[in-house]
Amino acid sequence: EPKVRALVAGNWKMNGLRAGIAEAEAVGRALNETPAGADVMICPPATLLGPMVAALGDSTVHVGGQDCHVNVSGAFTGDVSAEMLADAGATAVIVGHSERRSLHGELDRDVRAKAEAAHRAGLSAIVCVGETAGERAAALTQTVVSRQLAGSLPDGARAANTVVAYEPVWAIGTGLTPTVEDVAKVHAAIRKALVARFGAEGQGMRILYGGSVKPQNARELMAVPDVNGALVGGASLKAADFLGIIAAYQ
Ligand code: PEP
Secondary structure (H helix, E strand, C coil): CCCCCEEEEEECCCCCCHHHHHHHHHHHHHHHHCCCCEEEEEECCHHHHHHHHHHHCCCCCEEEECCCECCCCCCCCCCCEHHHHHHCCCCEEEECCHHHHHHCCCCHHHHHHHHHHHHHCCCEEEEEECCCHHHHHCCCHHHHHHHHHHHHCCCCCCCCCEEEEECCHHHCCCCCCCCHHHHHHHHHHHHHHHHHHHCHHHHHCEEEEECCCCHHHHHHHHCCCCCCEEEECHHHCCHHHHHHHHHHHC
16 A cells, blocks of 8 residues: 555534634644645535635645635535635535535535636535435445446546545444544455556545544544545644644644
């Protein structure tokens, strides 16, 4: 397994008013003192992108969006384009998070178009995939994940602009996690699919695990082959917890 630099990305979801930026600043300050062995990113609500970029100053912490529209601009009330995220200082955007898929009816082809929009704007796309509890119970995990990967990743995906996040839906926000054996199996299958489709670029793409990652389980998850980092929800909202996870990547 060639070494790829890990990425720890925090997904704040619709949490964190302006006051929450103090948490991001604390992460930035801590990393200035002890740089992490991983890239670190925080994805706040779109309204906080600009203030967060300003607050982070010259820290190495990256900032990303949580979703984007496929168009550059236009009559799309309430939406934000990938170009707008880039203009606000984002370097990446999460696309196809399970909450977007389930609550906004996003299909693989929508996610793929959003990933293409991200690339067009010069952003990395963090493309989320993962099975529901029902699909897992029906032994459909590999089927679902490979279908989502095939449908959600654009042909132009490269190691430098595409990250895959494996997030079992039943593990998000529940405190439940798959066994390390299950994580290893799914990540190995994702890597195989990426290499089959993208060759060397697929070898270099980062595959994050997401779903109830905490300081307590980050180390064992990080040790799994083909786990190249974490997508962190709840535990990214408190600097101490997020830094505890980042510490697993020293
Ligand atoms: C997420 O929603 O991306 C996530 C991983 O959430 P949590 O860490 O809270 O399970």
